[in-house]
Amino acid sequence: MPLVHFQNLCKSFNLYTQGNVRIPVLQDFNLSISRGESIALTGPSGAGKSTVLRLLYGNYRVDRGRILVQANGGQTDVAAADPHTVLALRRDTIGYVSQFLRVIPRIPAIEIVMEPLIMRGAGETRARTAAVSLLERLSIPQRLWPLSPTTFSGGEQQRINIARGFIAPFPIMILDEPTASLDPENARAVEQIIREASAAGVTIIGIYHNPGLRAALASRTVTLAVTPPERPAPGNGLSELSLPVT
Amino acid sequence: MNCISNTNPLLKVRSLSKYYGSYIGCRDISIDLWPGEILAIVGESGSGKSTLLNCISGLMKPSTGRVCYRNHNGEVDLVACDEAERRQIRRSELGIVYQNPRDGLRMEVSAGGNIGEPLMANGSRHYGQIRETALAWLEKVEMDTARIDDIPTQFSGGMQQRLQIARNLVTNPKLVFMDEPTSGLDVSVQARLLDILRRLSGELGLALVIVTHDLAVARLLAHRMIVMRQGEMVECGLTDQVLDDPGHPYTQLLVSSVLQT
Numbered sequence: 001m002p003l004v005h006f007q008n009l010c011k012s013f014n015l016y017t018q019g020n021v022r023i024p025v026l027q028d029f030n031l032s033i034s035r036g037e038s039i040a041l042t043g044p045s046g047a048g049k050s051t052v053l054r055l056l057y058g059n060y061r062v063d064r065g066r067i068l069v070q071a072n073g074g075q076t077d078v079a080a081a082d083p084h085t086v087l088a089l090r091r092d093t094i095g096y097v098s099q100f101l102r103v104i105p106r107i108p109a110i111e112i113v114m115e116p117l118i119m120r121g122a123g124e125t126r127a128r129t130a131a132v133s134l135l136e137r138l139s140i141p142q143r144l145w146p147l148s149p150t151t152f153s154g155g156e157q158q159r160i161n162i163a164r165g166f167i168a169p170f171p172i173m174i175l176d177e178p179t180a181s182l183d184p185e186n187a188r189a190v191e192q193i194i195r196e197a198s199a200a201g202v203t204i205i206g207i208y209h210n211p212g213l214r215a216a217l218a219s220r221t222v223t224l225a226v227t228p229p230e231r232p233a234p235g236n237g238l239s240e241l242s243l244p245v246t
Numbered sequence: 247m248n249c250i251s252n253t254n255p256l257l258k259v260r261s262l263s264k265y266y267g268s269y270i271g272c273r274d275i276s277i278d279l280w281p282g283e284i285l286a287i288v289g290e291s292g293s294g295k296s297t298l299l300n301c302i303s304g305l306m307k308p309s310t311g312r313v314c315y316r317n318h319n320g321e322v323d324l325v326a327c328d329e330a331e332r333r334q335i336r337r338s339e340l341g342i343v344y345q346n347p348r349d350g351l352r353m354e355v356s357a358g359g360n361i362g363e364p365l366m367a368n369g370s371r372h373y374g375q376i377r378e379t380a381l382a383w384l385e386k387v388e389m390d391t392a393r394i395d396d397i398p399t400q401f402s403g404g405m406q407q408r409l410q411i412a413r414n415l416v417t418n419p420k421l422v423f424m425d426e427p428t429s430g431l432d433v434s435v436q437a438r439l440l441d442i443l444r445r446l447s448g449e450l451g452l453a454l455v456i457v458t459h460d461l462a463v464a465r466l467l468a469h470r471m472i473v474m475r476q477g478e479m480v481e482c483g484l485t486d487q488v489l490d491d492p493g494h495p496y497t498q499l500l501v502s503s504v505l506q507t
Contacts, residue, residue, distance in 0.1 A: 016495035017502055058484060060491040083470050083484045084280050104466060106441055118448075 001070060002032040003203050004056065004172065009065035009079075011051055024227045025051050029065070031222055035171075038204040040218035047224035049207045050099075053174045055079070056205070057096050058086035069093065069172070091119055095170035099177045101149060101157040109152070109160050110135065110145040116168040127167075134163040138189055154181040162190050166197065173197060175206035179213060191216060254316060256281045256421055256453050257302070262311030264297050270477035271297035275311070277472060277482065281420065282451040286464035286485065288500070289474030295457045296425055298474065301325075302455065303342050303423040304332050315339075317420070338368055341414030341422035345429055347406035350413065351398045357384065357409055358394040364417045383412040387442055404435035408442065415446065421453045428463060440466055461504050465489055473497045 009029040015021045025048040033039055041049040054060040055078070056067055062079035069076050071093040076085060090096070095116075104112070110131050117127040135145060138159040144152065149160050158181045165173070178194065179187040187210075194217055198204055208214040214221065255278040264271035272294035279285055289295045300306035302313050304324045313324040317339055324332055336342070344350040351360050361380040362370075370376055377394075384391045387408040398406050407427060414422055427443070428436040444467055447454055458464060464471045464485055471489075472482040473496065481494040492498045 013491075014493075015498070017498045054490075059486055061483070061487060061493060082278075083487075084278070084283070086484060087283075087469060104444075106437065 002068075003035040003037075003070050004031075004033040004205070005066075005068040006031040006052070006056075007066040007068065009052075009055065009067065010063045011048070011055060011060065012063055024229070026055075026224075027227055029224075033203060033205065035070075035203055036198075036201050038198045038217055038219050039206070040214045040221045041205065041207050041224060042214070042221055043224035044226055047226045049224055050176055052224070053096070053176050053205065053207065057090065057094060057174055058083075059096075071171070091116075093170060094172045094174060095165050095168070096174045097161055097165035097176065097178050099180055101161040105150050106148055108146045109140070109149045112149065112160060113163040113167055116164060120168055122168075130167050131163065134167055134193075137193070138163055139186060155183065155186060158182060159186060159190075162193065166193055169197075169200075170202065172203045172205070175204060175208075177207055177209060179208070179210065187213070253281065255279060256283075256316055257455075258312070258314040258316075258321075259302055260312045260314070262298070262301055262308050262313065264294075264301050264306065264308045270294070272301065272474070272477045275472075275479050277479075279421070279453055279455065281453055282447075283470065284447060284454040284456065284468045286468035286471040287455065287457045287474060288459065288461060288464050288471050290459060290500075292476070293474035294477040295459075295474045297477075299423055299425055299455065299457045303340065304336055305342065315421075337364065338417060339419050339421070341417075341419040343407075343410050343414055343422060343424040343427050345426040347398070347403065347410045350410040351406060353398050356395045356397055357389070357401070360398065360409055360413045361416050364413060368417060379416060380412075383416050386415075386446065387412045388438070402435075404431050404439060407431065407439055411439075411442070411446075415450070415452070418450070419452070421455070424454060424456045426457055426459070428458075428460070436463075443467060461489065461500065473500065 006029055009026050011026040012022055012024040029052065041052060043049055051060060055062055058078055065079060067078040069078055069089065071089060076089065078086065078089065113131040113134060114127040117130060140156060140159055144156065149157050162178060175194065179190050182190060191213060194204065198217065206217065208217065257279040259275060259277045262275040263273045275298055287295045287298060301308040308325060311325065314321050315324050315335065322331065322335065342350065352363065355363065358377060358380040361383050362376040365376050365379060381391050381394060384394060389405060389408055398409060401409065428439050431439065440463060446452065456467065468485045470483065471485045472479050473488065473494065475496045481488055481492065481497045488497060489501055492501050
């Protein structure tokens, strides 16, 4: 039984406030991922790679189809799960490192990194020790630890993102361009962290634009294609709601 | 600790409606809230969000529907139960933070007295302990403990709001309702208050229902949100999902209208 199974997944974006444009992104997307596999999604920009990851994480809503995840001795369809279930999956089963660090201002970097462990009930000391270890490994200078990452460079923010993503072990890790803003040395450090997770049996689904990184980390590559735009139907307008035109 | 509990919902709202004559305050709202969860009710003026909050919190009787609150005694329908039981639960297990702190504070009673009063209403008698608790709570909401004997009119709006929060949290409620807790406050004051709420909610495992027109407040604090329009719940889900992938046209309009969320 696959650990993650995308079944006939369909996703479009309907932009009601922008001329009722409909952008189909995924049409009957199917993918089975076994426990311990490391998959890379590839394809041109706009093909839906990040969309697949966000749908798995419950950040985007599914139009049609199922996303079956083995967790807690059972199977959950993320597409149909209630918010409470998705929150539990995010706490214990699926970790996510996005391209961007959405920073809550005024929270020190080290606390941002500690938070996933704290949320699992770990004590402050244990969480802090784990955070320090990762921050040192990612070459974040100690003087930055008590500061909010809002003023950090892109590369520094991304390393905080990585540290936060990897501090608590997850069976499934979603990585969206984890080394995007990083110089070669830091990219190597992150690559090593990902390798260690993979060696420990973590199932990884990633997007890596760097072909070398992709080759080093992924045992299988899945290529997505851009979904062609639909021909607009006549009278394809929004009728139940009249919105002010600005 | 901010663990989202896997136990049963703390609050179950079923088919809640409130009509003012033929005017719809809110219609057919159903939602569950789990322990430790923060829910934002978002909408523009006249959307029915405050009506919904007032019905859920027991301040207003809905026209139809149930509000089932779960405590150690089992499940109580706050709509159908008698007034005495509702008041008792509100006093000991719930909190209500009003938009205007003057509605939630005793303006002629000292800060310490405002915090201590709910303890005394629940049976505490030891004056020294009550004062110690009040001092501790002033610290938790980042207020100067030397001002424990000042009365609320001597405080700024932001400080009054923090005092109101302390007054509500001193009895260790499971669930607190807040109606626009940061409206009217300067942005720096708002930020501080939101940080305090976020921290306390995580530390105490507190469930919050917050009415706000500000999507950024929802993004910062809430795990889940519902979007109200003309009395109807047009969208609900995880906060990041509703804001990053808004499905309903009205939600898309709201999200595209704000400067940054």
